Amino acid sequence: MDSQQFRQFGYAAIDYVAEYMETIRDRPVLPEVEPGYLNDKLPDEVPEKGEAWQKILQDFDQLIMPGVTHWQSPRFHAFFPTANSYPSIVGEILSAGLAVIGIHWTASPACTELEVKVMNWLGKLLCLPHKFLNSSPGPGGGVIQSSASESTLICLLAAKAKSLRRVKKLHPHLDEQEIVSRLTAYTSDQANSSVEKSGMLGSVQLRILPADENGELKREALIEAIKKDIENGLFPCYMIATLGSTGICTFDKLDVIGPICQQYNIWLHVDAAYAGAAFILPEYQHLMKGVEDASSFNFNPHKWLLVNFDCSALWVQDANDLTDAFVVRRIYLEDKQENENTQLPEYRNWQISLGRRFRAIKLWFTLRVYGKDGLQAFLRNHINLANLFATLVEQDPRFEIVCPPRMGLVCFRIKGENQKTQKLHDLLMERKKVYMLTASLNGKLFIRFVICSRMMKESDVHFSWNEITSQTENILMNNGTLNGHSTNEIQE
Amino acid sequence: MDSQQFRQFGYAAIDYVAEYMETIRDRPVLPEVEPGYLNDKLPDEVPEKGEAWQKILQDFDQLIMPGVTHWQSPRFHAFFPTANSYPSIVGEILSAGLAVIGIHWTASPACTELEVKVMNWLGKLLCLPHKFLNSSPGPGGGVIQSSASESTLICLLAAKAKSLRRVKKLHPHLDEQEIVSRLTAYTSDQANSSVEKSGMLGSVQLRILPADENGELKREALIEAIKKDIENGLFPCYMIATLGSTGICTFDKLDVIGPICQQYNIWLHVDAAYAGAAFILPEYQHLMKGVEDASSFNFNPHKWLLVNFDCSALWVQDANDLTDAFVVRRIYLEDKQENENTQLPEYRNWQISLGRRFRAIKLWFTLRVYGKDGLQAFLRNHINLANLFATLVEQDPRFEIVCPPRMGLVCFRIKGENQKTQKLHDLLMERKKVYMLTASLNGKLFIRFVICSRMMKESDVHFSWNEITSQTENILMNNGTLNGHSTNEIQE
Numbered sequence: 001m002d003s004q005q006f007r008q009f010g011y012a013a014i015d016y017v018a019e020y021m022e023t024i025r026d027r028p029v030l031p032e033v034e035p036g037y038l039n040d041k042l043p044d045e046v047p048e049k050g051e052a053w054q055k056i057l058q059d060f061d062q063l064i065m066p067g068v069t070h071w072q073s074p075r076f077h078a079f080f081p082t083a084n085s086y087p088s089i090v091g092e093i094l095s096a097g098l099a100v101i102g103i104h105w106t107a108s109p110a111c112t113e114l115e116v117k118v119m120n121w122l123g124k125l126l127c128l129p130h131k132f133l134n135s136s137p138g139p140g141g142g143v144i145q146s147s148a149s150e151s152t153l154i155c156l157l158a159a160k161a162k163s164l165r166r167v168k169k170l171h172p173h174l175d176e177q178e179i180v181s182r183l184t185a186y187t188s189d190q191a192n193s194s195v196e197k198s199g200m201l202g203s204v205q206l207r208i209l210p211a212d213e214n215g216e217l218k219r220e221a222l223i224e225a226i227k228k229d230i231e232n233g234l235f236p237c238y239m240i241a242t243l244g245s246t247g248i249c250t251f252d253k254l255d256v257i258g259p260i261c262q263q264y265n266i267w268l269h270v271d272a273a274y275a276g277a278a279f280i281l282p283e284y285q286h287l288m289k290g291v292e293d294a295s296s297f298n299f300n301p302h303k304w305l306l307v308n309f310d311c312s313a314l315w316v317q318d319a320n321d322l323t324d325a326f327v328v329r330r331i332y333l334e335d336k337q338e339n340e341n342t343q344l345p346e347y348r349n350w351q352i353s354l355g356r357r358f359r360a361i362k363l364w365f366t367l368r369v370y371g372k373d374g375l376q377a378f379l380r381n382h383i384n385l386a387n388l389f390a391t392l393v394e395q396d397p398r399f400e401i402v403c404p405p406r407m408g409l410v411c412f413r414i415k416g417e418n419q420k421t422q423k424l425h426d427l428l429m430e431r432k433k434v435y436m437l438t439a440s441l442n443g444k445l446f447i448r449f450v451i452c453s454r455m456m457k458e459s460d461v462h463f464s465w466n467e468i469t470s471q472t473e474n475i476l477m478n479n480g481t482l483n484g485h486s487t488n489e490i491q492e
Numbered sequence: 493m494d495s496q497q498f499r500q501f502g503y504a505a506i507d508y509v510a511e512y513m514e515t516i517r518d519r520p521v522l523p524e525v526e527p528g529y530l531n532d533k534l535p536d537e538v539p540e541k542g543e544a545w546q547k548i549l550q551d552f553d554q555l556i557m558p559g560v561t562h563w564q565s566p567r568f569h570a571f572f573p574t575a576n577s578y579p580s581i582v583g584e585i586l587s588a589g590l591a592v593i594g595i596h597w598t599a600s601p602a603c604t605e606l607e608v609k610v611m612n613w614l615g616k617l618l619c620l621p622h623k624f625l626n627s628s629p630g631p632g633g634g635v636i637q638s639s640a641s642e643s644t645l646i647c648l649l650a651a652k653a654k655s656l657r658r659v660k661k662l663h664p665h666l667d668e669q670e671i672v673s674r675l676t677a678y679t680s681d682q683a684n685s686s687v688e689k690s691g692m693l694g695s696v697q698l699r700i701l702p703a704d705e706n707g708e709l710k711r712e713a714l715i716e717a718i719k720k721d722i723e724n725g726l727f728p729c730y731m732i733a734t735l736g737s738t739g740i741c742t743f744d745k746l747d748v749i750g751p752i753c754q755q756y757n758i759w760l761h762v763d764a765a766y767a768g769a770a771f772i773l774p775e776y777q778h779l780m781k782g783v784e785d786a787s788s789f790n791f792n793p794h795k796w797l798l799v800n801f802d803c804s805a806l807w808v809q810d811a812n813d814l815t816d817a818f819v820v821r822r823i824y825l826e827d828k829q830e831n832e833n834t835q836l837p838e839y840r841n842w843q844i845s846l847g848r849r850f851r852a853i854k855l856w857f858t859l860r861v862y863g864k865d866g867l868q869a870f871l872r873n874h875i876n877l878a879n880l881f882a883t884l885v886e887q888d889p890r891f892e893i894v895c896p897p898r899m900g901l902v903c904f905r906i907k908g909e910n911q912k913t914q915k916l917h918d919l920l921m922e923r924k925k926v927y928m929l930t931a932s933l934n935g936k937l938f939i940r941f942v943i944c945s946r947m948m949k950e951s952d953v954h955f956s957w958n959e960i961t962s963q964t965e966n967i968l969m970n971n972g973t974l975n976g977h978s979t980n981e982i983q984e
Contacts, residue, residue, distance in 0.1 A: 001861050003510040006578035010509075013582045014502035017589030018495040031601055035836050038605035044627070046613045050863035053579070060586065060853070067602030071592045079599075082847075084591035086498035087545070090505045092588045094552065096800045097509030099576035100563045107571075109523055110559030113530035121538045135536070146638060147845035157693050180695055181669030193820040194846045200820070201649050201844065203672055203695055302847075308588045309849055328685040328692070344527050352693065352844070353639035354686045355574075355794075357801055361552070369493050371542035 001053065009053040010093075016057070017089065021072065021455070029075040030432035033067045069435065074453040074460035077436045080246070080274040081382075081408070081452035085306040087369035091362025092308060101355045103348050108358070112347060115144055115360035121367060122301070122313055125375075126279040129292045132315040134342045139318040141342035143350045144359045146310040148273035149194035151298040154314070154322070154352065156185065156202040156238050159267035159295070161325035163237040166265060184229045185238035188217035188252065190245040192271065204238060213442070215250030215403070217241065217257060226264055238267045243288060244275020247439050247448075249406035251275070251287045258293025267295040267321075273312075275407050277304035278383075281376055295321070304408070306378065306454060307366045311359055323349040382408040382451045385461050389449055392465045398472060402441060408451035411439070418445035420475055427471045434464045493545065501545040502585075508549070509581065513564065513947070521567040522924035525559045561927065566945040566952035570927045572738070572766040573874075573900070573944035577798040579861035583854025584800060593847045595840050600850070604839060607636055607852035613859055614793070614805055617867075618771040621784045624807035626834045631810040633834035635842045636851045638802040640765035641686035643790040646806070646814070646844060648677065648694045648730050651759035651787070653817035655729040658757060676721045677730035680709040680744065682737040684763065696730060705934070707742030707895070709733065709749060718756050730759045735780060736767020739931050739940075741898035743767070743779045750785025759787040759813075765804075767899050769796035770875075773868055787813070796900070798870065798946060799858045803851055815841040874900040874943040877953050881941055884957045890964060894933060900943035903931070910937035912967055919963040926956045 001009070041063050070076060072084050102111035116134045119142030123133045134141040145151045160183055167179045185204045187195050188211040199206030207229070209221045226236045239261050241252040254270065261268040270291060276299020278284040291297060296316045301307035316322060319342050326349045348354055370378065390405040393412045402411040414420040425438050425447055437448050449464070493501070533555050562568060564576050594603035608626045611634030615625045626633040637643045652675055659671045677696045679687050680703040691698030699721070701713045718728045731753050733744040746762065753760040762783060768791020770776040783789060788808045793799035808814060811834050818841045840846055862870065882897040885904045894903040906912040917930050917939055929940050941956070 001578045003514050003578070006582070007506055007510050009578065009582050010506035010585065011503055013585040013589075014499055014506065017502075017585060018499050020589055022495050030598070033601050035597060035601070036605070038602060038609060039835075042609050044612070044616075046617050046859045046867075047863045048865055050866045051860045053582070053861060056579075056857060056860050064602045064606060064853070067600070067605060068590055069592060069598065069600040070590075071600070072590070079593075079595070082591055082593050084588070086493045086495070086501065087548075089585065089588040090498070090501050090545075092584050093502070093505040093509060093581065096576070096581040096584045097505075097512060098560055098562075098564070099574055099800055100561060101571075101574050101801065103571070105527060106522070106561065108559070108561040108563070109525050109527070110530060110556045113528070113559060114556060117530060117534050120536070124536075125538050147847050149845040149847070153844060160695075175673075177673030177695075177697075181667075181673045192846075197818065197820045197844075197846075200817070203652075203669075205669075308591055309593065309847060325692070326689065328689045343531075352645060352689075353641040354684075354689075355639050355641070355801060361556070365548055367538045368543045368548050369545060371539045373540055374542045375538075 005053065009057070012057055016061075024070060024073050024455070025075070027070055027073065028432040029070050029073045029435045030429070031067050031069060032432065037067055038063065072453050072455070074456045075434045075464060076452045077434060077449045077464060078452075079437065080450055081304050082309055083302045083304065083306045083454075084308055085366055085454060087365040088306060088308040088362040091365040095358045095361045098358060100358050102358060103354060103356070104346050105344055111358045111360070112344060114364060115347065116141075116343065116345065118360050118364045118367065119143065119313065119315070122363070123315055125372060126276070127285055128297060128315060131292075131317055132297060134345070139320050139342060140316060141319045141345055142313060142315040143345070143347055144363070145298075145312040145314050145351060147312050148192070148271055148298055148300055149197060150352065151296075151312055151314045152195055152240060152269060152271055153198040153201055155267065155269040155296045155316070156198050156204060158316075158321045158325040159238040159269070160202060160204060162267065162321050163235055163265070167235050179235065182234045183237040184234050185240065186222060186225060186236070186266070187240040188242065190215045190247055190250055191240055191242050192246045192273065195240045195271065205234070211250070215245060215248050215441070217252045219256050219260070222257065222260055226260070226266070236264050236266050238269065240269045240271055241294075243270060243272035244407060246274075248403050248411050248441060249275060249409045253290065254288060254294060255290030258290045262293055268293060270294045270297045272297065272299040274300065274303045277301070278379060278407055280372070281379055301363060301366075304379070304382075305375065306370060307363050311363055319345060319350065326350065378454065382456065385451045385456055385458065386410050388458060389451075389461050389465065392461070396469065398476065402444060402446040410449045411441070411446045412449060413444060413446040414472060414475070421445045421447060423475050424468070424472055427474065428467065431467070431471070434467050497545065501549070504549055508553075516562060516565050516947070517567070519562055519565065520924040521562050521565045521927045522921070523559050523561060524924065529559055530555065564945055564947070566948045567926045567956060568944045569941045569956060570929045570944075572795050572942055574801055575794045575796065575798050575946075576800055577858055577946060579857040580798060580800040580854040583857040587850045587853045590850060592850055594850060595846060595848070596838050597836055603850045603852070604836060606856060607839065608835065608837065610852050610856045610859065611635065611805065611807070614855070615807055617864060618768070619777055620789060620807060623784075623809055624789060626837070631812050631834060632808060633811045633837055634805060634807040635837070635839055636855070637790075637804040637806050637843060639804050640684070640763055640790055640792055641689060642844065643788075643804055643806045644687055644732060644761060644763055645690040645693055647759065647761045647788045647808070648690050648696060650808075650813045650817040651730040651761070652694060652696060654759065654813050655727055655757070659727050671727065674726045675729040676726045677732065678714060678717060678728070678758070679732040680734065682707045682739055682742055683732055683734050684738045684765065687732045687763065697726070703742070707737060707740050707933070709744045711748050711752070714749065714752055718752070718758070728756050728758050730761065732761050732763055733786075735762060735764035736899060738766075740895050740903050740933060741767060741901045745782065746780060746786060747782030750782045754785055760785060762786045762789045764789065764791040766792065766795045769793070770871060770899055772864070773871055793855060793858075796871070796874075797858075797867065798862060799855050803855055811837060811842065818842065870946065874948065877943045877948055877950065878902050880950060881943075881953050881957065884953070888961065890968065894936060894938040902941045903933070903938045904941060905936060905938040906964060906967070913937045913939060915967050916960070916964055919966065920959065923959070923963070926959050
C-alpha cells in the first residue's frame with residue numbers, strides 16, 4: 001500500500017467514523033448476532049496475496065459492524081462511559097503515524113515532555129494538591145497508564161516494595177520472602193473487581209471490608225481489620241479507597257481514611273476511575289476532601305473525559321516509590337540524559353511494560369479542542385441528563401430510586417419484588433434497543449442507568465425512558481407472571 | 493468539534509502522516525532539542541476556551557515534531573523495529589471510532605470473535621503447533637496483549653498460581669504464602685530486562701543463568717540451578733527462554749530446555765518478541781524446534797510484523813491456566829453467553845486489565861493488505877539488507893563482525909580497543925544522522941545495527957554505512973586520541 005492509497009483508505013475511514021457517529025441512533029445498541037457468528041464468514045487462513053482496501057473496508061462494514069455493541073450510542077447505559085471524541089481519534093492517527101516508543105527521553109524527547117506537560121494541565125484542572133504534579137519541586141508526578149486496573153496493581157507493587165524496605169529495617173532478622181508473605185491490603189466491598197484482581201496478581205492478602213448502608217467504607221471496620229492483622233504478626237501495606245464505585249457510585253471518605261493510613265504507614269491509593277473527571281467541576285471537589293493524604297490518585301480520562309482508551313491518569317506523591325519497585329538496569333536502557341527527576345521522568349520505570357505509545361497527543365488534542373469550559377459543559381450536561389432521568393423515575397409511581405443519582409448514574413427498580421425488575425431487564429436485553437446492567441444492594445435488585453454517550457441529549461433520555469416504561473406496562477399487565485423469561489437468565 | 497470539522501481535521505492528519513512518511517529521509521533521525529525544550533513553549537494551564545484544530549495541528553508540527561526521534565526513519569537502527577504500516581494506522585482509526593471495550597462477548601461480540609479469528613490466522617502463519625490455537629479442540633488459545641513485558645509477567649503469574657496448586661496438593665501442610673515465597677524462575681543473562689522486571693513484580697526469585705559463548709542458555713547450568721533449588725526446599729516454577737535476544741539475537745534451544753521443564757513441572761515461556769515474526773518464513777522455523785513443549789509462546793507483531801504498537805501475540809497451551817489465575821467474579825461481569833471455551837474466550841480473564849481495545853482490527857487489516865506473500869517479502873528484504881550491511885563491514889579491514897548477522901541485526905566494531913568503537917558511537921550520536929546503540933559481549937564493546945524501517949532500501953544501507961565509515965576515518969586519522977569525547981558519555 002503506497003501513501004496515495006493510504007490517503008484514500010484513510011479518508012474513507014474518517015468518513016466512515018463521521019457517518020457512524022452521525023447515524024448512530026439508527027442502530028440497535030446491541031447486535032443481533034449469535035455466538036460464533038463470525039467464524040464461518042471469514043476464511044481460515046491469512047490470504048496468500050494482499051487484498052484491496054476497498055474489499056477490506058466493505059467486509060468491516062458487512063461482517064464486523066453487525067457484531068458490534070455500540071458503546072458510543074445514546075442508548076448505551078451499561079457499565080460506565082468509554083470515551084470517544086473527534087480530537088482524540090485524530091490524536092491516535094498522529095501517534096500511530098509517528099509510532100515512537102517512549103522508553104526514555106532520547107527515544108523521543110517530545111513523548112516524555114508532552115506527557116509531563118499535559119499531566120500537569122490535567123492535575124491542575126482537577127485541583128489536585130500541587131505536590132502530586134511533575135511541576136512541583138518535590139518527587140511527585142503524573143503518568144499515563146493503560147487502565148485503572150493497571151494503576152491499582154502498579155501502586156500495590158510499589159507499596160509492597162516500600163513496605164518491604166520499611167519492615168526489613170524494623171525486623172532485620174526476617175527473610176524478605178517472609179515479609180512479603182505477611183503484607184496485607186484493604187478495600188471495601190464496593191471497590192471494583194480489578195482491585196480484588198490486583199491483590200490476587202500481586203500476591204498480597206486483600207481484606208474486602210463490608211461497606212455501610214451508604215456504600216462507604218466504615219472507619220471502624222478498617223481500624224479493626226488493621227489492628228487484627230497487626231496482632232497476628234502481619235504488616236498492613238496498602239489501602240484502596242474508591243471515589244465513585246462501580247455499583248452505585250459511592251465515595252469513600254478520604255479525610256477519614258487518610259489519617260488512619262498515615263498512622264499505620266499504609267499506602268493510600270485512590271481509585272476514582274469514573275468519577276474523578278467530575279473534580280474538574282468546583283461543585284464536586286468536596287468529594288475528594290482529604291486527597292492530600294493519599295499516596296496515589298488515579299482516574300480515567302478514557303472513561304468520562306473524552307479521551308479514547310487507553311488513557312488512565314495516575315499521580316503519585318513520590319515517584320521514587322515507583323522507580324524503586326520497577327527499575328531494572330540494562331545497558332541498552334541507559335540514557336545520556338540521566339534525569340531521574342519528575343520534570344524529565346524515565347516513564348518506563350513508572351509502569352509494567354517497557355514500551356509505551358505516545359498517548360499524550362490525544363490527551364493534549366482533546367484538552368485543547370474542548371478547553372476547560374467545554375469539558376465542564378460536557379460533564380454538567382451528563383449530570384443534568386441523569387437528574388432528568390431520575391425525575392422521570394420519581395414521577396412514575398410504579399418505580400423507585402434505589403439511591404440518590406450520582407454523577408451520570410441513576411439506580412432504579414420497579415417497586416415490589418425483584419422478579420419484576422429482573423423481567424424488565426430481560427425484556428430490554430431481548431429487544432436490544434437500550435443496554436443497561438442490573439446490580440443488587442441490600443437484597444434489592446435494581447437497574448443501573450448510566451449516561452454514557454457524549455452525544456446524549458434530552459430526547460435520548462426520553463427515548464430510553466419510553467422503552468423502559470413501555471416494557472414495564474407489559475410486565476405489570478401480566479401481573480409479574482410473564483412466561484418465557486427466566487429470572488436467572490441475565491445478570492448483566 | 494462537529495463531524496464536518498472532524499473530517500477536515502482527520503483528512504489533514506492523514507495527509508500529515510503520508511507526507512511524513514514520504515519525506516522521512518529528510519529529517520535527522522535524532523532531534524536537536526535539549527532536555528526541557530518543550531516546557532516554555534506551551535502554556536502552564538489548559539486553555540479556558542476550545543481552540544481551532546488548525547492551530548493545534550500547527551503546534552504539533554512546530555513544537556512536537558522538532559522533539560521527535562524518528563523510529564520509522566531508514567536511519568533508525570537502534571533497539572529493534574517498532575512497527576508502523578498504513579493498514580494498521582487505518583485500523584486504529586476504526587478501532588478508536590467504535591471505541592468499544594471487549595470486556596466479554598456481549599460487550600461487543602465482534603471484538604472477541606475477530607481476535608480469535610486473526611490469532612488463529614497468525615498462529616497458522618507461524619506454523620505453531622495446532623494445540624496452541626483457539627481453533628483446536630483443546631484448551632489452547634491466542635490473545636492480544638500490550639507488550640512482551642506484560643506477556644512474560646502474565647505467564648509468570650499463571651505459572652505461579654498453577655505451581656501453588658500443584659505444590660499445595662503435594663504438601664498440604666504448607667501455608668500458601670509459604671509456598672509462593674519458595675517459587676523460583678529461570679532465564680539466561682541474554683534475556684530482555686523485562687524478564688527480570690517480571691520476576692521483581694511477580695515476587696518470584698529469578699535465577700539469571702550465564703549463557704554460553706554463543707549467547708545460549710546452557711543445559712547444564714539450568715539443570716544444576718533447578719536441582720540446587722530443589723535441594724534447598726524451593727519449588728521451580730517458571731522458565732523464560734528467549735528466541736532472538738535483545739543484545740545479539742541469540743536463540744535458546746527449546747528442544748533442549750523443553751524436556752527439562754517437563755521433567756520438573758516448570759512452565760516454559762517463550763519470549764520471541766522480535767524474532768518470532770521470522771517464523772512465518774519456512775527457512776527459520778527450525779529455530780523454534782521443540783516449541784511443542786512450551787506452555788506459552790509470545791511475539792510482537794508490533795515489532796517486526798507491521799502492526800502498530802500495541803499488539804503482542806500470546807498463545808498458551810491451556811487457557812485455563814490463565815483464567816485460574818485471573819478470574820474475579822462480580823455481578824456486573826457475568827455474561828449471558830457463559831462460554832469459558834477458547835472459541836469464545838472471556839479475554840478479560842486472560843490479561844491484567846479489565847478493559848481492552850479492539851486491537852484485532854489493525855492486525856486483520858495488516859494481514860489482509862500485505863497477505864502472506866507481502867509479509868514474507870517484507871521480512872526477507874530486511875534480512876537481505878542486514879546481510880548487505882554485514883558484507884560491507886566484512887569487506888572493510890578496519891572493522892569486524894562480532895557475531896554472525898541474525899535476522900535484521902548486525903553487531904560490529906572497529907578492530908582493536910573498545911575506545912575506538914565508543915568514540916565512533918559518540919560521534920554518530922552527536923551528528924544525529926543515524927541512531928544505533930552499543931552493547932558488550934565478552935568484554936568487547938560493539939555497535940548494534942538493526943534494519944528497522946519498513947521503507948528501508950539498499951541505498952539506505954549505503955547511506956548509514958557511509959556515515960559510519962566517514963566518522964571512522966576521522967577517528968583513525970586522529971589515532972584514537974580525539975579529544976572532547978568522553979568514552980563514558982554514551983552507553984546507548
